Amino acid sequence: MGSTAPARVCFPPLLFARSTSVTTSMYSACMNTSERLIESTRELLWERGYVGTSPKAILERADAGQGSMYHHFKGKPDLALAAIRRTAEEMRAAAGAVLAGPGTPYERIEAYLRRERDVLRGCPVGRLTMDPDVIADDTLRAPVDETLDWLREQIAQLVEEGREQGEFAPSLDGEEIAAAVVATVQGGYVLARASGSPAAFDAGVRGLLSLLATHKN
Amino acid sequence: MGSTAPARVCFPPLLFARSTSVTTSMYSACMNTSERLIESTRELLWERGYVGTSPKAILERADAGQGSMYHHFKGKPDLALAAIRRTAEEMRAAAGAVLAGPGTPYERIEAYLRRERDVLRGCPVGRLTMDPDVIADDTLRAPVDETLDWLREQIAQLVEEGREQGEFAPSLDGEEIAAAVVATVQGGYVLARASGSPAAFDAGVRGLLSLLATHKN
DNA sequence: GTCTATAGTCTGATAGAC
DNA sequence: GTCTATCAGACTATAGAC
Structure with missing residues (x-):
């Protein structure tokens, strides 16, 4: 060996x-x-x-x-692509495990929102959207787009499921709630990094959950 | 002349x-x-x-x-500081005008969320939180922190006002809702830039508003 | 106040030895 | 496969002419 x-x-x-x-x-x-x-x-x-x-x-x-x-690798973009794809895949697996876990739809969304995070480091996938060279290159942007899109779809399905089961009010739109959930997480990183403390991230999550909770029956 | x-x-x-x-x-x-x-x-x-x-x-x-x-200017950081301060001031003025505008607390928060934005360009203040050299330098980070903090305070006060007036449910926490509102906007930029379309931003805003609306009396 | 010249370092990549 | 040598150009800053 x-x-x-x-x-x-x-x-x-x-x-x-x-x-x-x-x-x-x-x-x-x-x-x-x-x-x-x-x-x-x-x-x-x-x-x-x-x-x-x-x-x-x-x-x-x-x-x-x-x-x-x-x-x-062919160069920096090629190596970055391999790295981004792996990071996206890892995030998908981690989020998928929580979203497909036990509990009601609300509980699984809550579990996703409260999932342990290294908040001050930010989201390894989401942060790439602020990178001009990533956004300018469709090949580099694709894994980022696909991952966040997939995440929204998973949560949207969960909301629809909750509506059918009567846990959520029928007025809720799955895709809209999903977008709000993912945006709250991504924006929570922004607030946390700005203030140098995870407190704002946690506050945003609690705020969203408090709104979502009262839509339960 | x-x-x-x-x-x-x-x-x-x-x-x-x-x-x-x-x-x-x-x-x-x-x-x-x-x-x-x-x-x-x-x-x-x-x-x-x-x-x-x-x-x-x-x-x-x-x-x-x-x-x-x-x-x-003394160099790049000094010039950047002047630029960041001005951008922060401009954003504060624009957001403040909407939040202090006419309407009920809910309507003013809605006006802020629906405010016209160049979504795909992202937030000129929030995007700086993903910049390692900005976050590492307290002087450069300060205007970013202060602006987002001020924004959350304004919205938190608005929520409290709405609670007192009976527009919002007493169970809502001003600071938490404010964090969720600002995070939804900041995260909406992330989703929009990832997908190359403002649709996800708008969906997140609609989702949050739909949750907040049913807390009105 | 504004300009050009210069400097030392870093960037991203290629060539070729081992 | 991995290494070092080399390269043109960009980065950030300083010096000094005008």
Whole structure:
């Protein structure tokens, strides 16, 4: 067994915060170069966005040379695409698990809204919408669009389900409520980061839930 | 009267979209250099954020040389601060006018939510929260924080007023509803930019209003 | 006040050795 | 596969002429 051992993710990569600037990635020992490049890019895209992330910074964090990056990927956009797709997929899985979990439709929407989050870091998918180079490139924007669209659809179906079961008032529109729910989360990150505290995020979630709760029968 | 004529804003600078890339600013003829630098920076911060905006791009859009910028401002952060402060002030004035306008508390909140917006451009204040260099610098973050905080306070007071007048249910919490309202707007921009269409923004606003409306008596 | 010239660093990419 | 060397251009700032 040498350096060509199958890639195994030792740590759930984006689940631990990286508050300190380190030269060698904590997981550099247990991933191949391609994986390290993708994970480093995912972290940097989350922290600094696409425009604020340079190949040099990616390579330093991944502890790799220029050649490795241009061997595995066509360039910065190509590597970013791989990173964005993986982040989108991860978010879909995490949100899907909560939304498809146990409980009534209201309870599952509440579980999604109250789901544990690293609020001050923002949403790794949503933040990309503020990146001009991501929005300008349909290929980079697609995973972002699809993920948020999928999320709204899931919640809209849940609202419709709740209406049919009589948990929600018949007057509610599934797609509109879903958009309000997802927007409250995405906007909650904005308020939290502006104030430097998660309090505003939590307040927004409680506010929306208080409005939604009184529509239950 | 020469080039030292008092600065007069010919066009409400940020109210017309700049879809095309131009070398000379439309308003370059009727502003002094300092003003042009600030207005160019405001545009670029809105379009590309702080990290994505270079002094070179600012100077080209303002039709000014390096020397002018470093004469009037200490550097990029100093110029950005002036631009951010002005944008924050403008947003406060615009939102304040609607929130202090005619109508019941609900109607004024509705007017704020339905207020005409260039949705796909996003919020010139809120988008800065996704900029790592803005969040890392308390001086740059302050105007953003203060503006969004002020906005939430205004809406919270409006909700309290509506409760006292019997328009809203007593169970509603002003600060929570205010956070949900502002978050819905900020998150609406995210959804709209992801999908490339203002539809999701409008859906979220309608969803929130439909929840809030049935709390009226 | 405004300009150009210059500087040192970073960006994003290519070439070619090992 | 991975590395270093190299490159043209951009980034941010300073110096000094006008």
